[in-house]
Amino acid sequence: xxxxxxxxxxxxxxxxxxxxIAQVHIDEAGNPTDVTIEYLNAAMAATADNVxxxxxxxxxxxxxxxGDRAWLDYYYRAAYCGEAVEFETVSVEYRTFQNVAIxxxxxxxxxxxIQDITAWMxxxxxxxxxxxxxxxxYEVRTHLLLLTEPARECCGLDVEYLDVQAFADSFIDxxxxxxxxxxxxxxxxxxxxxxxxxxxxxxxxxxLSMSHKGSTARFVHGFLEDITLLKExxxxxxxxxEIIESLSSEYFALYLxxxxxxxxxxxLLRNKVAEYFADLIGQDGSYTDWLDxxxxxxxxxxxxxxxxxxxxxxxxxxxxxxxxxxxxxSCRRLxxxxxxxxxxxxxxxxxxxxxxxxATRNINEEVKNQLDQKDALQxxxxxxxxxxxxxxxxxxxxxxxxRTPLNAILGFSRHALNHVDELDTVQNSLEKIVVSGExxxxxxxxxxxxxxxxSGKIVLKEQxxxxxxxxxxxxxxxxxxxxxxxxxxSVDTTGIRDKYVLGxxxxxxQILVNTVANAVKYTDAGGEVSVTVREEDVxxxxxxxxxxxxxxxxxxxxxxxxxxxFMPFExxxxxxxxxxxxxxxxxxxxxxxxxxLGGTVKVVSELGKGSEFNIALPxxxxxxxxxxxxxxxxxxxxxxxxxxxxRVLVVDDDELSREIMAAILMEHGFIVEMVGDGDEAVxxxxxxxxxxxxxxxxxxRMPRMTGDDATRAIRALSRSDVANLPIIAATADAFEEGxxxxxEAGMSAHVTKPIDTRKLLLVLKDCLGAQA
Numbered sequence: 001x002x003x004x005x006x007x008x009x010x011x012x013x014x015x016x017x018x019x020x021i022a023q024v025h026i027d028e029a030g031n032p033t034d035v036t037i038e039y040l041n042a043a044m045a046a047t048a049d050n051v052x053x054x055x056x057x058x059x060x061x062x063x064x065x066x067g068d069r070a071w072l073d074y075y076y077r078a079a080y081c082g083e084a085v086e087f088e089t090v091s092v093e094y095r096t097f098q099n100v101a102i103x104x105x106x107x108x109x110x111x112x113x114i115q116d117i118t119a120w121m122x123x124x125x126x127x128x129x130x131x132x133x134x135x136x137x138y139e140v141r142t143h144l145l146l147l148t149e150p151a152r153e154c155c156g157l158d159v160e161y162l163d164v165q166a167f168a169d170s171f172i173d174x175x176x177x178x179x180x181x182x183x184x185x186x187x188x189x190x191x192x193x194x195x196x197x198x199x200x201x202x203x204x205x206x207x208l209s210m211s212h213k214g215s216t217a218r219f220v221h222g223f224l225e226d227i228t229l230l231k232e233x234x235x236x237x238x239x240x241x242e243i244i245e246s247l248s249s250e251y252f253a254l255y256l257x258x259x260x261x262x263x264x265x266x267x268l269l270r271n272k273v274a275e276y277f278a279d280l281i282g283q284d285g286s287y288t289d290w291l292d293x294x295x296x297x298x299x300x301x302x303x304x305x306x307x308x309x310x311x312x313x314x315x316x317x318x319x320x321x322x323x324x325x326x327x328x329x330s331c332r333r334l335x336x337x338x339x340x341x342x343x344x345x346x347x348x349x350x351x352x353x354x355x356x357x358x359a360t361r362n363i364n365e366e367v368k369n370q371l372d373q374k375d376a377l378q379x380x381x382x383x384x385x386x387x388x389x390x391x392x393x394x395x396x397x398x399x400x401x402x403r404t405p406l407n408a409i410l411g412f413s414r415h416a417l418n419h420v421d422e423l424d425t426v427q428n429s430l431e432k433i434v435v436s437g438e439x440x441x442x443x444x445x446x447x448x449x450x451x452x453x454x455s456g457k458i459v460l461k462e463q464x465x466x467x468x469x470x471x472x473x474x475x476x477x478x479x480x481x482x483x484x485x486x487x488x489x490s491v492d493t494t495g496i497r498d499k500y501v502l503g504x505x506x507x508x509x510q511i512l513v514n515t516v517a518n519a520v521k522y523t524d525a526g527g528e529v530s531v532t533v534r535e536e537d538v539x540x541x542x543x544x545x546x547x548x549x550x551x552x553x554x555x556x557x558x559x560x561x562x563x564x565x566f567m568p569f570e571x572x573x574x575x576x577x578x579x580x581x582x583x584x585x586x587x588x589x590x591x592x593x594x595x596x597l598g599g600t601v602k603v604v605s606e607l608g609k610g611s612e613f614n615i616a617l618p619x620x621x622x623x624x625x626x627x628x629x630x631x632x633x634x635x636x637x638x639x640x641x642x643x644x645x646x647r648v649l650v651v652d653d654d655e656l657s658r659e660i661m662a663a664i665l666m667e668h669g670f671i672v673e674m675v676g677d678g679d680e681a682v683x684x685x686x687x688x689x690x691x692x693x694x695x696x697x698x699x700x701r702m703p704r705m706t707g708d709d710a711t712r713a714i715r716a717l718s719r720s721d722v723a724n725l726p727i728i729a730a731t732a733d734a735f736e737e738g739x740x741x742x743x744e745a746g747m748s749a750h751v752t753k754p755i756d757t758r759k760l761l762l763v764l765k766d767c768l769g770a771q772a
Contacts, residue, residue: 001106004237005039008111011229018044018114021105022060024072024079032076035060038109047098047114071100078102078110086195086209099209101195106237111230134224138164138184138210145184151224156202171198180208187220197227205231239349251345251359253277257287259313260354264290267357273335274360288313300332300339307331307344316356320348330363341367402443408436441754446585450568453592458507460596464622465505467546468493471533474509478516478529486525495534498544500622507593508617514586515550515613523554523610542621551612557605565603566591638761644669646768647692651681651710652699652730657753661697661730664757678705682713690721694768697760698747700731700738707731708745715746726767730755 005021012019020040025033037055045052061067077083084103099115134150143164147157155170168181176198183194187210194210210222253274254267264287266278277298281290295308309315310329319327328345341364347357416429452458475491482489493499512531519529529552537545557565568588594601598618605611648670652658655676662672675681678698682705685693696714700707711727729742732753742750749763 001038001109004105004109004233007233007236008039011233012041015041016043018047019111020044020113021109021111022075022079023109024075026076026080032072034062035072035075044114047116074100074102075110075112078104078112079108084195084197086193099211101207101209103234105234134226136210136222136224138187138220138222140187140220143185147224154204154206154224154226155200156204170200172201173199183208184210194222199231204228251361253360255358256355257316257358258355259287259317262287262313264358276335277360298334300334303331311344311346316346317353320346320356324348330367340364398447402440405436405440405443409433409440412436437754443585446589449589450585450592453589453596458593458596460507461504462502462620463505464500464502464624465508466499467496467501467533467619468499470505470509470512471531474512474516474531477513478520482520482529485520485523487520487523488528489520490528490530492530492532495532496546497535498538498621501544501546501619502622503617503619504597507597511590511593511597511615511617512548512550514590515548515615518586519550519552519554519611519613523552527553527610529553538621542623543618544621546617546619548615548617549612550615551610553610556607556609556611557603558607562603562605638758638765641761641765642669643764643768645671646694647671647673649681649684649693649696650674651676651678651696651702651707653677653702654699657699661755664755664760665697668761677702678707678710678713681710682717685714685722685725686717690719693725695726695728695764697728697730700729700733700742708741708747711742711745711747726764728760728763728767730760 008019008021018041021038023036023038025036027033036057036059038057040052040055042052045055048055055063061069061072074085074087078085082104084101086099086101100112102110102112105111134154135148136151137146138144145162145164145167147155147159147162152158155167157167157170159166164181164184167184168177171177171180180196180198183196187194194208197205197207199205204226205228207225207227208222209225210220251268252270255278256265256267257263258265263285264281265285266281269275269278277294280293291308291311295304295311299307307329310319310327326345326347328343330341330343332339333342340362343361343363345359345361347359349355349357412429412432416426416433419425419429471491471493475489479489516529516531523529529550532549532551534547534549535544536547566587568585591601594615594617600616602614603611604614643665646669648665650658650661650665650672652661652674653676658674658676662674665672673684673693675684681696681698685696698707698710702710705713707729714722714725714727726748727746729738729747729750730753731738731742731750739750748767751760751763
């Protein structure tokens with residue numbers, strides 16, 4: 001643009017014709033907002049009785065806030081749509097008639113001319129003899145043109161009068177001649193003006209404008225303007241704009257290639273690499289010589305033939321001759337011992353069949369990113385395939401593991417129904433149903449644990465615990481089971497120096513229980529299972545590393561299975577493990593908790609000889625020794641607890657759940673009343689006398705009103721007994737979130753379904769007291 005402005009200054013600064021260049025501003029939506037005057041000559045400034053310096057660089061609608069906004073659209077059409085616009089208007093401020101021509105120069109820029117035609121509009125005929133500025137007159141009846149001397153000079157014609165056909169024949173081509181002829185001949189009283197441009201046979205460009213005001217049927221006045229210089233400026237500007245606008249700034253080298261002359265001219269070189277390859281162009285500027293040297297010396301051997309075959313002059317002409325605007329090829333270029341991916345692009349220039357723009361840009365990072373993305377997509381595809389396979393395996397295994405206890409439950413239920421008169425058979429069937437139900441519950445709890453671990457919903461607690469007592473409890477849990485299998489079981493805690501630590505006793509216990517349970521399960525009669533604990537490496541921050549070694553002399557594991565032992569539902573087909581009962585999730589859960597606690601686990605095993613699990617857990621020492629050594633509730637015999645005369649309201653939308661709960665409670669002396677939803681519970685309490693109910697056992701999820709909403713409503717009743725009325729949540733929601741909801745709603749305690757009768761009775765004893 002700077003070059004255009006410089007050229008215009010040289011051409012128009014001394015011109016008497018008003019001329020200017022403007023930049024058109026648009027908003028984010030692409031609508032024009034204002035126009036900045038980039039250049040105007042003295043003649044243009046004089047139309048406003050001023051000088052150029054007072055206008056250059058200023059916005060039109062800041063100079064003339066009340067100016068005609070219709071002009072803004074004309075500027076926009078020229079600057080952004082490539083349309084030349086000419087119109088006549090009246091300047092109220094300067095009391096003149098003006099002829100305005102606005103034409104495109106570059107994207108966002110336009111040129112404009114303003115002519116004062118007041119005298120022509122009001123005194124054309126009287127001053128005819130005094131006008132000598134390219135004026136012409138057209139006689140409609142005879143189709144004759146009268147050219148003034150300046151007009152004849154523009155056209156290079158010697159005759160003063162000539163017909164329209166002769167005038168049209170002075171243009172360079174038949175198409176332009178016919179367009180000029182039709183524009184003039186078709187002009188009539190119904191047409192306000194004609195504006196057309198064309199190149200004459202003598203090489204000049206002229207603009208013909210004709211306007212007709214009034215109702216005369218004889219003469220139409222017009223104007224011939226030599227716009228040769230303007231067209232040259234426009235052509236250069238258009239060429240530069242086309243080159244620049246068709247290429248982004250990421251191209252580091254641009255060349256102009258002329259096939260007719262076999263020349264290659266550097267247009268833009270952005271860095272030293274571009275300058276290096278531009279220096280390969282010989283003094284004669286031969287494109288073919290440069291292409292030979294470039295391909296043979298600087299293009300990777302694997303890409304050389306492809307690049308050369310695409311970039312020969314004949315190949316480019318052939319490809320662009322198929323109405324293609326551009327094409328590009330990618331290749332590896334060698335420079336200073338390094339190989340880089342680059343893109344070579346050939347772009348057609350409009351208006352010529354002999355020249356193209358040749359551009360190069362570095363695409364090394366793009367190609368690397370594409371390769372990385374390809375690898376990432378392949379990895380994602382592999383992961384997706386593995387996930388799909390894992391999902392299928394999970395569903396297959398869970399279906400099998402669910403059906404096994406369900407088969408026992410349904411089978412023994414039907415067997416008991418068929419032998420209701422045989423007490424021993426019914427009792428044996430019920431005992432097996434209980435065992436299968438507990439196994440199914442264990443499977444469900446393990447699946448929920450895995451789900452919570454994977455979703456990140458496990459929150460570790462840090463509380464004081466006694467490791468020696470925890471290990472003693474572990475011995476109590478498995479010693480009887482091991483003895484029944486004739487398996488020797490031992491726990492050695494002599495390596496513990498500091499037995500009081502801070503940690504999550506539930507998760508630590510679950511790790512050890514799952515690991516020891518596996519060891520006992522896969523050790524046959526006559527074998528041994530041992531657990532050894534030792535304390536090492538106490539840090540300056542009071543954190544000790546505790547090592548738990550669980551070893552057995554069982555069936556052991558195959559080498560391939562050791563890497564899969566912590567994966568869900570995995571079983572070692574090389575052993576008889578498929579016949580062992582279990583969820584297949586115990587070691588998965590143990591490993592997840594070990595990771596959450598910041599520990600590690602190592603497995604050593606030999607098929608047929610046994611296995612050894614070495615678990616390391618970092619635990620903070622409890623200097624205050626706050627751990628409670630025993631739980632007095634564990635020794636309570638709940639079978640003798642009585643709640644005679646106590647009245648409890650059971651709230652559950654499931655009828656069977658209400659019946660089970662009522663049976664348990666009535667067996668221990670409760671008077672039970674039942675309702676089927678939360679809103680019914682609120683109504684029952686509201687319409688009872690204070691103190692009528694001693695407790696409420698409430699389901700959490702019910703269709704009309706949830707248990708937590710019902711609890712809030714009951715607590716909000718205006719009566720004295722509801723503030724301290726025990727409300728116990730009994731729900732199938734075993735997650736921490738369910739317990740938190742119960743606490744936030746104001747419930748007194750929380751038990752999970754299937755109901756643990758012992759826990760439920762201990763909770764009621766704690767809330768109400770009981771008779772032993």
